[in-house]
Amino acid sequence: MQIKMQPMGPYQTNCYIATIEGKDFIIDPGVDALDWVLNNVTHPVAILNTHGHFDHVWSNAAVQKALNLPIYCPKDDAFMLANDPFSQGTPPSHPDVLIQGDEAVEIEGVKIKFRHFPGHTPGCSVIEIGNVWFSGDFLFQQSIGRWDFPNSSGEDMLKSLEKATKVQGDFTIYPGHGMSTTLKAEQKVIPFWIEQVRRTI
Structure with missing residues (x-):
């Protein structure tokens, strides 16, 4: 797998292009991501969203229109993509495929697994391809996503963190903000964050 990454917009939200077997998967096209995406794909096949926050889905519609992608x-x-709940002026987009919970899909022969870790948002998920996690705003290097936004849930975040500690094997993590890390490294600090979340609920 070849992975390209570019931070986008005022929140420096990481947009990724993961290329597997010559097929490009565009993950979380954020603010003004279109030009970068167009300059870095050769055979795009799909747009994948880790969650619905505006800084991760801002360019969904533009990329979809330009490249005719699902x-x-x-x-x-999904409600966040159409309704702009943070009133940021996010261009509306409409998912073609709705992922329910922990679900695996196959796109042009490539297996992709969504691991549902709600808390930051109701649908917050990690996109797993091979031994790589695109973790959105669930896990960062030495940190986790906020659980105090509208539609966030400390109770759900607590359950998701506990779930993440039980995942076997190691994965390279490419988060929605900041630098890459590994699941093994983050499993060592997740207990600290479990305590932080528990104090707030």
């Missing part, structure tokens, strides 16, 4: 989005976050 959008895959967690079902529980």
Whole structure:
């Protein structure tokens, strides 16, 4: 797998292009991502959203229109793509495939697994391809996503963190913001964050 990454917009939200067997998967096309995407794909096949926050889906519609691609989005976050709940002026987009919970899909022969870790948002998910996690705003290097936004849930975040500690094997993590890390490294600090979340609920 070849992975390209570019931080987008004021929140420096990481947009990724994962190329597997010559097929390009565009993950979380954020603010003004279109030009970068167009300059870095040769055979694009799908747009994948980890969750519905505006800084991760801002360019969904523009990329979809330019490249005629389907959008895959967690079902529980689909309302954010159309309704702009943070009133940021996000261009509306409409998912073609709604992912329900932990679900695996196959896109042009490539297996992609969505691991549902709600808390940051109701549909917040990790996109797993091979031994790589695109973790959106669930896990960062030495940190986790916020659980105090509208539609966030500390109770769900707690369950998701506990779920993540039980995942076997190691994965390279490419988060929605910041630098890459590994699941093994983050499993060592997740207990700290479990305690932080528990104090707030």
